[in-house]
Amino acid sequence: MARRPLPRILSSGSASLARGRDFARTAADSATDVFHPLLTIGRGLRVLAATARRRWTDTPKDKRGPALFLVAACILVVALMPYGPLVALGALMAAAAWHGRDRTPAPTGPGEAEAERLRALYEALVPYFALAEDPAPLFAHGGDWEKAFSQYAFDEAGRISRLRIRYPAYFTDGEAASRARIEQLLHAKSGRGREYLFDWDEEGNQLDLSVLPPLPTGIVAQRFVTAPGELVLGVTDASGVQRTLPVLDGEQTRDVPPVVWRTGARSTEPHLLAVGQPGSGTSSLLRSLALQALQHGDVLVVEGGGTGEYACLTGRAGVLAVECGLTGALATLEWAAHETERRLVAANRARQAGHPAPEDTRRPLWLLLDRPTVLGHLAHANGRPDPLGLLEVPLRHGRPAGVTVVVAEHFENLELLTDAVYAHTRARVVLGPASLAQIAGVLGAPPNTTPPALLPPGRGYARLGTGPVHRLQVPATPDPYDDATGPAHREAVMSLLPERKGPAGRPPSDGIPAGREIAAAEIAEVNAVKGGVE
Numbered sequence: 109m110a111r112r113p114l115p116r117i118l119s120s121g122s123a124s125l126a127r128g129r130d131f132a133r134t135a136a137d138s139a140t141d142v143f144h145p146l147l148t149i150g151r152g153l154r155v156l157a158a159t160a161r162r163r164w165t166d167t168p169k170d171k172r173g174p175a176l177f178l179v180a181a182c183i184l185v186v187a188l189m190p191y192g193p194l195v196a197l198g199a200l201m202a203a204a205a206w207h208g209r210d211r212t213p214a215p216t217g218p219g220e221a222e223a224e225r226l227r228a229l230y231e232a233l234v235p236y237f238a239l240a241e242d243p244a245p246l247f248a249h250g251g252d253w254e255k256a257f258s259q260y261a262f263d264e265a266g267r268i269s270r271l272r273i274r275y276p277a278y279f280t281d282g283e284a285a286s287r288a289r290i291e292q293l294l295h296a297k298s299g300r301g302r303e304y305l306f307d308w309d310e311e312g313n314q315l316d317l318s319v320l321p322p323l324p325t326g327i328v329a330q331r332f333v334t335a336p337g338e339l340v341l342g343v344t345d346a347s348g349v350q351r352t353l354p355v356l357d358g359e360q361t362r363d364v365p366p367v368v369w370r371t372g373a374r375s376t377e378p379h380l381l382a383v384g385q386p387g388s389g390t391s392s393l394l395r396s397l398a399l400q401a402l403q404h405g406d407v408l409v410v411e412g413g414g415t416g417e418y419a420c421l422t423g424r425a426g427v428l429a430v431e432c433g434l435t436g437a438l439a440t441l442e443w444a445a446h447e448t449e450r451r452l453v454a455a456n457r458a459r460q461a462g463h464p465a466p467e468d469t470r471r472p473l474w475l476l477l478d479r480p481t482v483l484g485h486l487a488h489a490n491g492r493p494d495p496l497g498l499l500e501v502p503l504r505h506g507r508p509a510g511v512t513v514v515v516a517e518h519f520e521n522l523e524l525l526t527d528a529v530y531a532h533t534r535a536r537v538v539l540g541p542a543s544l545a546q547i548a549g550v551l552g553a554p555p556n557t558t559p560p561a562l563l564p565p566g567r568g569y570a571r572l573g574t575g576p577v578h579r580l581q582v583p584a585t586p587d588p589y590d591d592a593t594g595p596a597h598r599e600a601v602m603s604l605l606p607e608r609k610g611p612a613g614r615p616p617s618d619g620i621p622a623g624r625e626i627a628a629a630e631i632a633e634v635n636a637v638k639g640g641v642e
Contacts (some may be wrong), residue, residue, distance in 0.1 A: 152208025323581035337372040378507035381533035388540025389566035390516040396585040405472030412482035425606040441498035451509040481524040503532040539568035
């Protein structure tokens with residue numbers, strides 16, 4: 109039997125019906141808000157009327173006549189008084205509003221499901237916080253969880269969003285392993301997929317657990333309001349820093365707390381090491397730093413992967429070289445080492461003569477190396493020197509010479525880095541998924557948050573020197589020449605690139621890297637100067 113088609117109002121008008129229901133619901137909510145005082149007064153009048161009826165019913169029949177006469181006399185007196193009816197009406201409305209107010213008692217404790225969740229969490233903590241010799245244990249099987257959990261809060265899904273735990277004084281909260289076990293347990297029992305902040309009060313024997321909101325991922329590369337020598341690594345939590353920057357997030361401007369890395373002659377963290385997994389955003393971090401450094405200095409880029417992710421910087425003003433091959437990388441890094449020595453000699457001579465340092469020694473020089481261990485492997489196979497060995501002079505003497513080194517590497521190649529890189533890169537960044545042991549191995553300290561399993565590109569942790577570990581979200585700075593880059597991100601990066609220039613005003617269209625020519629000329633000049641000094 110053939111099916112009859114649905115009526116048109118049901119088949120094609122479902123969207124109109126849905127809009128109509130939404131409009132009716134919105135109108136009802138608005139009317140409720142507008143007429144809320146009238147509803148309250150009406151509810152109070154109903155309560156007063158019910159109270160009067162009940163008292164009239166409870167009054168004995170022999171006393172109803174005098175009571176009715178007394179009420180009538182009071183009404184007559186009020187009616188004869190000046191403004192008596194208005195005062196009586198106002199008093200009646202006030203009494204009705206008072207009796208008609210919403211007197212629903214506010215919840216004073218957790219619900220049944222929430223209490224069960226807290227009880228289960230308490231039982232899970234008993235093996236870690238209980239001691240058999242304790243005469244009055246705070247944690248015991250079947251004990252009272254309200255004594256251990258002084259403050260708590262839940263989100264809309266019924267999961268714990270904030271919790272304060274009191275623990276015994278004999279718990280070894282000064283040991284990182286003990287605290288890590290408690291944090292791992294709380295992370296598993298409170299709900300995975302969220303980032304938790306753990307604040308240990310060792311003096312008061314309290315642990316505060318709170319759920320951190322996700323960091324904004326819509327911030328792209330842009331001009332940040334910073335001083336010369338300051339670079340924004342990314343955004344972090346407001347509780348970690350005491351400074352905010354106005355940034356453009358999508359189509360709106362907002363103030364966000366940044367992780368600012370200060371470089372220069374007075375910096376205590378003159379060089380940076382970024383570590384991550386493939387696709388974690390280390391190359392995006394280097395592009396972001398390059399765009400910020402080009403505002404006040406020169407940049408040299410050495411790309412070990414050979415994927416051409418920094419081709420957008422080739423031939424730009426301030427970019428001395430972008431090298432992907434072994435020969436060019438060795439020449440560029442050799443020039444950088446000689447340039448560091450030349451700046452030190454020139455600044456020392458000017459200081460001894462009582463003159464300020466020359467202008468060419470004060471312009472910052474940036475060495476950005478992405479996966480240099482790949483070139484080291486090629487150099488070892490061809491019997492040539494390791495490019496990382498040429499970084500010892502810029503790393504050791506780069507701070508007074510105005511030379512900053514940034515190295516980005518993957519976790520699997522960390523053991524190939526030299527001791528000089530580890531010793532002089534006091535600013536550290538870890539991006540992408542990593543275990544607590546890996547993060548602590550790079551940063552020197554574990555984070556006080558739980559790293560989630562799934563992270564967006566550019567998400568990780570940063571630590572400057574011996575400071576605290578910050579959550580970090582790097583501004584999105586993709587390769588504008590990549591087909592997978594969106595139009596908005598491509599336009600944001602291209603707008604920050606300097607104009608193209610070649611050596612002596614010639615555009616770099618002949619295929620010869622500008623940095624290669626500059627490197628050869630500068631190396632010969634530095635060698636001549638050193639020979640004359642000797």
